[in-house]
Amino acid sequence: MTPAFRGDVNPVLASDPDRAANLGMTSRRNFLGQTAALGLALPAIRVATVMPRQRSGTFVDIRRPPDLVVVQTDSADLRLATTGGRFENADVRVDAETIADALRISLTAPRTPIKRVHLRWKSNIDAVRLIVGDAWERGYGDLEWRGFVPDRVMPWYAATFDGSTTHAYGVRTGANAMCFWQLDPGGVSLWADVRSGGVALQLGERTLTVADATCRAGHAGESSFAALRAFCKQMCLNPRIPREPIYGSNDWYWAYGKNSRASVVQDARNIVSLSPTSTNRPYAVIDDGWQPGRGADKSGAGMWEAGNEKFGGDMQLVATEMKREGARPGIWYRPLQAPVKAPDSWRLSREKNVLDPTVADVADKISNDISRIRGWGYELLKHDYSTFDIYGRWGFQMGSAMTRDGWSFASGRGKTTAEVVNELYKTIRTAAGDMAIIGCNTVSHLSAGVFEICRIGDDTSGAEWSRTRKMGVNTLAFRGVQHGAFYVADPDCVGVTNAIPWSLNRQWLDLLASSGTMLFVSLDPSALGAEQKRDLTAALALAARTHPVGEPIGWEHTAWPTSWKLIGKERRFDWTGGEGAGPG
Numbered sequence: 001m002t003p004a005f006r007g008d009v010n011p012v013l014a015s016d017p018d019r020a021a022n023l024g025m026t027s028r029r030n031f032l033g034q035t036a037a038l039g040l041a042l043p044a045i046r047v048a049t050v051m052p053r054q055r056s057g058t059f060v061d062i063r064r065p066p067d068l069v070v071v072q073t074d075s076a077d078l079r080l081a082t083t084g085g086r087f088e089n090a091d092v093r094v095d096a097e098t099i100a101d102a103l104r105i106s107l108t109a110p111r112t113p114i115k116r117v118h119l120r121w122k123s124n125i126d127a128v129r130l131i132v133g134d135a136w137e138r139g140y141g142d143l144e145w146r147g148f149v150p151d152r153v154m155p156w157y158a159a160t161f162d163g164s165t166t167h168a169y170g171v172r173t174g175a176n177a178m179c180f181w182q183l184d185p186g187g188v189s190l191w192a193d194v195r196s197g198g199v200a201l202q203l204g205e206r207t208l209t210v211a212d213a214t215c216r217a218g219h220a221g222e223s224s225f226a227a228l229r230a231f232c233k234q235m236c237l238n239p240r241i242p243r244e245p246i247y248g249s250n251d252w253y254w255a256y257g258k259n260s261r262a263s264v265v266q267d268a269r270n271i272v273s274l275s276p277t278s279t280n281r282p283y284a285v286i287d288d289g290w291q292p293g294r295g296a297d298k299s300g301a302g303m304w305e306a307g308n309e310k311f312g313g314d315m316q317l318v319a320t321e322m323k324r325e326g327a328r329p330g331i332w333y334r335p336l337q338a339p340v341k342a343p344d345s346w347r348l349s350r351e352k353n354v355l356d357p358t359v360a361d362v363a364d365k366i367s368n369d370i371s372r373i374r375g376w377g378y379e380l381l382k383h384d385y386s387t388f389d390i391y392g393r394w395g396f397q398m399g400s401a402m403t404r405d406g407w408s409f410a411s412g413r414g415k416t417t418a419e420v421v422n423e424l425y426k427t428i429r430t431a432a433g434d435m436a437i438i439g440c441n442t443v444s445h446l447s448a449g450v451f452e453i454c455r456i457g458d459d460t461s462g463a464e465w466s467r468t469r470k471m472g473v474n475t476l477a478f479r480g481v482q483h484g485a486f487y488v489a490d491p492d493c494v495g496v497t498n499a500i501p502w503s504l505n506r507q508w509l510d511l512l513a514s515s516g517t518m519l520f521v522s523l524d525p526s527a528l529g530a531e532q533k534r535d536l537t538a539a540l541a542l543a544a545r546t547h548p549v550g551e552p553i554g555w556e557h558t559a560w561p562t563s564w565k566l567i568g569k570e571r572r573f574d575w576t577g578g579e580g581a582g583p584g
Contacts (some may be wrong), residue, residue: 002188036337058162060123060188063103065096068120108207113200119191126185130161137387137395139457143469143478145556150184153400156445165218165226173236173448175211194416198405202413225551232485236448247543248283253462253495253522257289260310268327270523276541285330291464294488302339304369319377330380335366336389352405354389358411359534370431381488382438408570425450448486455490462495469575477552483517497524507573513539515550
């Protein structure tokens, strides 16, 4: 699943991942210990467009060529001279071409290795009051509206609020670079990281379509949430959205890997007993703990050919038994975990316990693993850890550095890391067929349109209310705009256990069920009293139907909104119990 940490994220961690690695961990990473693409074709739309009239002095229309283009090479920053929408210096060329509602950015550099491309649009936006951005993969309880912080890294998109109107800037989903925004009173900057692993990209004779940059001027009278959600729909041209709401159970937050054939069948029975009898049946997901290799020698780690001894080895039989209970079986999987016997040629140069996704045999292994799981009868695949495995850092550690310098993929320096990730996602998608897919620890902007579901935040908890409150509420507030626009947003589970007072957990359950996003619950059988069963039955009945996305009220001023517009009504929640948040 993900790293756990206490207290607020220290900004120093973004530039010092070694210090971040020493934070206390209480999540799945402890259970694993030291164990070890989609080439999205950006649509070639070339039609004349009429640019909308600027509605506010704080809006910058970035669908025109930028005022400045600088590329970072291995040795220097190279400023490019401009001729119309073409920027050149020596053999390096950046083209900025206006297409339908966007600016297509392309890079040519047959001889010069390139690290990043910086595009700058100059404008006086001093009247902006607040700015918000997205996250590389998941939120970590750290998303918020802030004033100008010129070196703040805002992955994928950024929005501004001037007191009345919300404007937004971003790149379309499926880009071939890792893109982030920076804003200051003098203008807007887009940075496109085109490195291959930790080294500069060597393009050779091909031209790279880096990204399609787009923007949206806000409208008078719309809320900042509505404006940003409309922009998310603009950034993703072809989202992959299931026909019916997805809801059900996941056993991680009560079993924490100590699951078994008997426990997952009981879990399926419990979620079905609490769910409505409609044709939209609940999922029951087996999380980490079913696979070989959890023993002392870890000899089976990275092998997904059978269940371990707790599951009797036969995962097809387990799926059949879960279906017999009336649930749709799902299962967890870590695609880039290297088996003990994997050849050295399969391993990532940066970390030998991780498989290199550019190796053809590795891609075949992943495809075979997923095809096997699908053949067992599982209808949902939750794949995890791939961003951490490739980059060696969690999202809150990545910042502008992304990964450590100096390493490269087995295929060489000819593809950006974003292209490698896209190809990995394509492999997973193709092998999964008609299975629903949850991407956990996936690059959100690259998974949009590829996977049905994205875990939009770090782990909630079945043991610590402070963690559920911090990760869950903040995640839903600031990334709920992506639900139905990029994918189904999964703000993570309600851990129904005896460790968290039901008076607190009931609020998180109520918010999730009414939010229109995905509701998964983790059901400790010993915690299912009459009160819990009553509330869960009502919540799951809501979650099985389609509702408008819940809108946080006053989210510009707090990281944990207490007021929400849910199914047409304003609701209030008490996340701190009147005693404050405490030390975390």
